[in-house]
Amino acid sequence: IAENGGLFYGSKNDSPELLVSVSDLSEHRQQLAEVFKRLKYQFPDLKESTDNRFRLTDWTFDVGGLSPSQLQTLAEMCHEQDWGFTYSTVQCHIKPQTQDKATGLLKVLSQYFPKLSTENILTVGDSPNDESLFNPEKFPYSVGVANILHYTEYLNYKPTYVTIAEEVNGFCELAELLTKNTP
Known part of the structure; x- marks a missing residue:
């Protein structure tokens, strides 16, 4: 699953499957570009992310140097234009309002693993764009890599468990815990 729940790359398919309703990708990308242009008018230092040109469902720009209040303003500006907004430790994302990782x-x-229930799923995240994966009504078991603690005051949903280590070391900590306790 990629682009914050916008795309799915299955193991048997080279082309991604859209997980959001977009009738015309070219028009969609143009609309995202217009939103970014309006954000840049108020925040002229915003820089499009290097991978943005390869994206289909969202528009990315660098998060570096943006304060929490600026991120909140950007979110409000996107919502006023009927777009969603989220961010990670690296990028900000303009996206359709209904697009998030949990929905994707x-x-x-439901389409590819119908025998699995959310009781069988452990979701993992490290930044605000992973928040929907921490919603206990959708996913009762979630883990935040320790750097999520930098953002918890801004999250409505928090993980049920947080690793001691941050970033890749936190993920390795989780993997070790899971493999130790697996028969």
């Missing part, structure tokens, strides 16, 4: 994951589970 639930769609993939």
Whole structure:
């Protein structure tokens, strides 16, 4: 699952499957570009991310140097234009309002893994764009890599468990815990 729940790359398909309703990708990308242009008018130092040109469902720009209040303003500006907004430790994302990782994951589970329930799923995240994966009504088991603690005051949903280590070391900590306790 990629682009914050916008795309799914299955193991048997080279082309991504859209997980959000977009009738014309070219027009969609143009609309995202217009939103970014309006954001840049108020925040002229915003820089499009290097991978943005390869994206289909969202528009990315670098998060570096943006304060929490600026991120909140950007979110409000996007919502006023009927677009969603989220961010990670690296990038900000302009996206359709209904697009998030939980929605994308639930769609993939129902279409490709119908025998799995969310009781069988452990979601993992490290930044605000992973927040929907921490919603206990959708996913009762979630883990935040320790750097999520930098953002918890801004999150409505928090993970049920947080690793001691940050970033890749936190993920390795989780993997070790899971493999130790697996028969």
